[in-house]
Amino acid sequence: xxxxxxxxNNTTTKGRGVFTNSFIEKDTLIEIAPVIIMQKNDxxxxxxxxxxxxIFEWGIGSSxxxxxxxxxxxYNHSYKSNCTxxxxxxxxxxxxxxxxxxxxxxxxxxxxxxxxxxxxxxxxEVKS
Numbered sequence: 001x002x003x004x005x006x007x008x009n010n011t012t013t014k015g016r017g018v019f020t021n022s023f024i025e026k027d028t029l030i031e032i033a034p035v036i037i038m039q040k041n042d043x044x045x046x047x048x049x050x051x052x053x054x055i056f057e058w059g060i061g062s063s064x065x066x067x068x069x070x071x072x073x074x075y076n077h078s079y080k081s082n083c084t085x086x087x088x089x090x091x092x093x094x095x096x097x098x099x100x101x102x103x104x105x106x107x108x109x110x111x112x113x114x115x116x117x118x119x120x121x122x123x124x125e126v127k128s
Contacts, residue, residue, distance in 0.1 A: 001029075001031065001032040002030070002031045002032075002033075002070055002071060003024075003028075003030045003031065005020050005021050005022035005024070006018060006019070006020055006030055006031065006071060006108070007019055007020075007021060008071065008074055011076065011107060014076045016074055017074065017075070017076045017107045017108075017109075018071050018074050018075050018076075018107065018108045019105065019106065019107050019108065020102055020104060020105070020106060020108060021104055021105065022104050023101070023102070023103055023104055024098050024101065024102040025098070025101055026098055026099065026100055026101045027097065027098060027099075028097065028098045029095060029096070029097050030083070030096050030097065030098060030108070031070055031071060031072065031095065031096040032070075032088075032091075032093050032094075032095050032096075033068045033069050033070030033071070033072045033093055033094050033095075033096070034068075034069050034070070034092060034093050035056070035058070035066035035067065035068045035069065035092055035093055035094055036066060036067045036069070037058055037059075037064055037065075037066045037092065038055075038064060038065050038066065038067070039064055040063060040064060040065075042065070043055070043064075043065045046065065051067065054067065054068075054073040055067055056068060056085075056087075056094065058087065058089075059089065060089075066094075068094045071096075072085070072094050072096065075096070075108060075109060075110045076107065076109050076110075077109065077110065077111065077112045078109035078110070078111060079111060080111075081099065081109040081110045081111040082098060082099060082100045082102050082106070082108060082109055083096050083097060083098050083099060083102075083108050083109060083110050084096075084097055084099050084110060084111070085097075085110050096108075096110065
């Protein structure tokens with residue numbers, strides 16, 4: 001499930017991103033994306049590729065990882081994101097839900113830390 005007012009476009013600084021062409025109310029479910037689950041030994045190989053930046057830890061204790069389908073891999077990171085992602089282990093999917101109201105034309109962002117307002121530095125900012 002993906003709302004029809006969501007689209008991908010280029011950003012000025014982060015490459016591609018996800019945007020809306022309509023106002024979205026707070027607490028709106030905007031996407032349900034199926035995921036492909038991979039085992040811990042697969043993660044060791046993925047971490048050596050570009051896919052490292054697009055996979056999510058998965059499962060209780062993060063013992064696995066997954067690749068989300070849909071637009072999920074294209075949402076850019078923000079420490080004060082306007083969306084959050086929710087892991088649905090039973091339905092094997094990731095849900096994207098707004099945490100603020102979002103204006104038409106605005107970019108939709110998620111916090112890669114998992115909590116929409118967690119300001120812990122993410123991996124690509126800690127790398128030297």
